[in-house]
Amino acid sequence: MMAAVAPPGSLPWLVAHDVRVKARGRQGRWGRIIAIVLLAALPVLGGAAMAWRVRGGADFPVAALGAVGAVLLGMLLVMISSAYAHVLRLGRDRGELELLLTAPVPVARVVAARIAGVQAVVALPFLLLTGPFFLFSALLGHIGWLAGPLVVLANAMVATALALSIATLLDALLGPARAKLVAQAAGVCLAGGVFMLGQAPNFAPKWFDAQLAFFSQRPPAPLDWPAQAVFGQPLPLLAVLALAMAAAHASALLAAGHLEAAPADPTAAPAAAPRRRPVRFGASAFAALFGKELRLLGRDPELISQIGQQLVFMVPILALIFTDGQVTPQRLAAAGVFLAGALSSSLAWLVLCAEEAPDLIAAAPLRPGVALRAKLAAALTPPLLMVGALALLVLPKSPLAVAVMLPMALVAGLASAAMQAWTQPPARRSAFRKRYRSSLLMAVGEFVLLGSLAAATRLVLAGSWWTLAALAVPALMLAGVWWFRPKPAE
Amino acid sequence: MHALIPALQIHGLAKAFDGFQAVGGLDLVVPAGQIYALLGPNGAGKTTTLRMVTGLARPDAGEISVFGVDALADPIAAKRLIAWLPDEPLLYDKLTPLEYLAFIAGLWGVPPADAEPRAEALLNRLMLWDKRDIRCEGFSRGMKQKLALAGALIHEPRLLILDEPLTGLDAAAARSVKDILLEQVAAGGTVILTTHILEVAERIAQRIGIIRAGRLVAEGSMAELSAGRAEGTTLEQLFLEFAAA
Numbered sequence: 262m263m264a265a266v267a268p269p270g271s272l273p274w275l276v277a278h279d280v281r282v283k284a285r286g287r288q289g290r291w292g293r294i295i296a297i298v299l300l301a302a303l304p305v306l307g308g309a310a311m312a313w314r315v316r317g318g319a320d321f322p323v324a325a326l327g328a329v330g331a332v333l334l335g336m337l338l339v340m341i342s343s344a345y346a347h348v349l350r351l352g353r354d355r356g357e358l359e360l361l362l363t364a365p366v367p368v369a370r371v372v373a374a375r376i377a378g379v380q381a382v383v384a385l386p387f388l389l390l391t392g393p394f395f396l397f398s399a400l401l402g403h404i405g406w407l408a409g410p411l412v413v414l415a416n417a418m419v420a421t422a423l424a425l426s427i428a429t430l431l432d433a434l435l436g437p438a439r440a441k442l443v444a445q446a447a448g449v450c451l452a453g454g455v456f457m458l459g460q461a462p463n464f465a466p467k468w469f470d471a472q473l474a475f476f477s478q479r480p481p482a483p484l485d486w487p488a489q490a491v492f493g494q495p496l497p498l499l500a501v502l503a504l505a506m507a508a509a510h511a512s513a514l515l516a517a518g519h520l521e522a523a524p525a526d527p528t529a530a531p532a533a534a535p536r537r538r539p540v541r542f543g544a545s546a547f548a549a550l551f552g553k554e555l556r557l558l559g560r561d562p563e564l565i566s567q568i569g570q571q572l573v574f575m576v577p578i579l580a581l582i583f584t585d586g587q588v589t590p591q592r593l594a595a596a597g598v599f600l601a602g603a604l605s606s607s608l609a610w611l612v613l614c615a616e617e618a619p620d621l622i623a624a625a626p627l628r629p630g631v632a633l634r635a636k637l638a639a640a641l642t643p644p645l646l647m648v649g650a651l652a653l654l655v656l657p658k659s660p661l662a663v664a665v666m667l668p669m670a671l672v673a674g675l676a677s678a679a680m681q682a683w684t685q686p687p688a689r690r691s692a693f694r695k696r697y698r699s700s701l702l703m704a705v706g707e708f709v710l711l712g713s714l715a716a717a718t719r720l721v722l723a724g725s726w727w728t729l730a731a732l733a734v735p736a737l738m739l740a741g742v743w744w745f746r747p748k749p750a751e
Numbered sequence: 752m753h754a755l756i757p758a759l760q761i762h763g764l765a766k767a768f769d770g771f772q773a774v775g776g777l778d779l780v781v782p783a784g785q786i787y788a789l790l791g792p793n794g795a796g797k798t799t800t801l802r803m804v805t806g807l808a809r810p811d812a813g814e815i816s817v818f819g820v821d822a823l824a825d826p827i828a829a830k831r832l833i834a835w836l837p838d839e840p841l842l843y844d845k846l847t848p849l850e851y852l853a854f855i856a857g858l859w860g861v862p863p864a865d866a867e868p869r870a871e872a873l874l875n876r877l878m879l880w881d882k883r884d885i886r887c888e889g890f891s892r893g894m895k896q897k898l899a900l901a902g903a904l905i906h907e908p909r910l911l912i913l914d915e916p917l918t919g920l921d922a923a924a925a926r927s928v929k930d931i932l933l934e935q936v937a938a939g940g941t942v943i944l945t946t947h948i949l950e951v952a953e954r955i956a957q958r959i960g961i962i963r964a965g966r967l968v969a970e971g972s973m974a975e976l977s978a979g980r981a982e983g984t985t986l987e988q989l990f991l992e993f994a995a996a
Contacts, residue, residue: 540853542853542856542861543857543861545857548857550857550858556846557845557846561845618841620835620841625830626826626830626831626858626860628827
């Protein structure tokens with residue numbers, strides 16, 4: 262089948278192999294297809310509406326170059342972040358790559374195929390978002406705007422090259438472990454930055470408008486060439502594509518060196534000088550499990566970064582809570598409950614569903630429930646500490662809000678942990694990012710569950726009887742999930 | 752007195768998965784203070800049997816007794832006596848060897864006064880003391896298997912159950928594992944192991960059981976199994992005869 266597409270061993274054949282391997286082995290194919298179709302409908306409708314709106318405008322709208330340039334810059338930053346995560350995986354998941362590297366195929370071609378895969382994965386969401394607008398615009402007369410998707414692709418190629426350069430530089434300067442730590446810190450900073458930017462129109466509208474005005478100004482040439490290229494200006498388009506091709510070529514060379522330099526056998530790498538830590542023997546089974554879970558959570562910078570990034574996705578919900586810009590203790594309490602539940606959900610999945618040695622725990626002489634209680638305590642500790650910090654801020658203004666927020670945060674944590682425990686199958690920790698892909702229903706359900714609990718928090722503080730209705734939603738959901746939960750199989 | 756009680760007594764043990772009878776009415780007695788090799792072709796039910804003994808799988812029928820303790824009625828008491836070492840080491844990559852052993856000691860409730868010196872002795876014995884503060888993620892397969900063995904021994908189990916303990920080990924590591932098993936038995940412990948390396952079973956096991964399709968088809972010492980056959984009959988020949996019969 263693949264041989265019909267391209268000769269075996271060629272670059273397209275290798276890319277097709279990579280795509281086939283990545284596409285296989287995931288459950289719920291039809292559910293995912295339906296979700297993708299539904300999600301794709303939004304940019305199609307939005308793109309069509311926008312294209313209709315600008316249909317009578319100039320083919321080359323000079324006044325829009327500043328704004329388009331700012332959008333491309335923002336896109337590049339997000340793409341670099343995404344590409345960085347994929348580049349780290351390039352060096353880590355070497356098993357199958359080494360099979361290809363031992364084949365009589367040029368190394369540069371194998372690596373180029375992998376890099377092409379990263380570029381495609383990085384570009385795809387942005388192509389899905391912007392593609393319909395460019396296509397509809399072309400249909401409505403702006404033929405030159407078909408260059409838009411090419412510029413998005415070029416952006417992804419440059420972002421991948423930059424991510425590879427950053428990864429190589431950090432590895433060389435700091436070593437793999439510290440480089441991961443830096444990536445974690447960068448992820449947290451990015452999350453915080455996105456959060457603050459999302460809230461800026463509410464908290465600092467004047468500043469936000471000033472920033473918009475600044476970035477809407479047309480930058481001097483050649484900095485405006487990428488924006489010009491979007492509208493099909495020939496010379497800027499050629500320059501952008503040439504830059505992207507050069508970046509792609511350089512990144513393939515860099516990646517080949519990066520992979521060859523990385524030790525294939527981790528034990529062959531020089532061991533870092535061990536840092537002596539006092540190890541406490543004699544803990545109870547509960548304390549041993551609790552401590553183990555917190556240690557494992559704290560020692561995985563990549564995981565922490567992923568949890569931080571997932572919390573960023575909650576920003577739109579928080580924006581709904583603070584929709585008119587008023588930050589009241591009641592709203593902060595509701596936000597705290599929602600965030601505690603969301604964080605508990607992630608951590609509960611890690612400790613309950615992604616136990617690395619389940620047979621070890623099952624073979625230990627533990628009283629019933631000890632392991633579950635210890636794991637729940639470990640999953641709920643960080644969210645409750647976070648809510649505790651928020652409570653200290655809210656306490657001087659409204660002790661009542663704190664008195665409601667703390668128990669509701671605990672309920673939200675337990676409820677989302679129960680959802681994870683009752684519905685999610687055992688998995689490896691590395692599957693953390695993909696855990697909802699097989700169950701869109703579960704993701705939506707958890708969203709409704711936490712939203713209802715946050716709403717109940719705000720309603721109870723407002724003294725509304727609607728609190729009962731808001732609490733009935735999660736109660737009914739949990740009862741339903743428990744009733745229909747998969748029965749344990751050995 | 753203890754020597755009279757079998758380390759493991761199984762009667763009528765059965766387990767089916769989706770209609771496939773993995774273990775069907777297995778009867779087995781493992782005397783205390785010996786190394787017992789449980790052999791059989793792939794899919795014969797060895798691992799399923801051992802998982803039921805360790806409490807990792809619930810049998811459909813049958814009885815399991817570990818040193819006289821009914822493992823189905825009182826699994827916690829039985830688990831205290833057992834250590835389980837599967838072919839894939841049960842480790843946490845982000846923990847150091849010392850932290851791992853402290854964790855296991857906590858699960859099995861070993862007092863710190865016993866656990867700490869025992870951990871040091873085991874890590875020294877298995878040549879892992881120098882690595883005690885390094886996370887396991889960079890360890891080789893052999894180092895991981897040795898650390899898992901240390902974890903199995905930290906609570907001084909009376910019954911050590913190993914599933915393919917020598918898989919992937921180099922000669923030196925395999926030798927130290929075999930030595931430790933012999934020491935364990937010399938100190939009064941009992942070892943049950945499965946292995947496809949028949950020379951190992953022939954050399955170190957006092958008794959050998961061969962199962963096929965979830966039933967015991969032959970059992971005894973090497974001398975008992977080869978009785979009536981030509982001198983020099985190897986375990987490999989016996990295994991092929993019983994497993995294929």
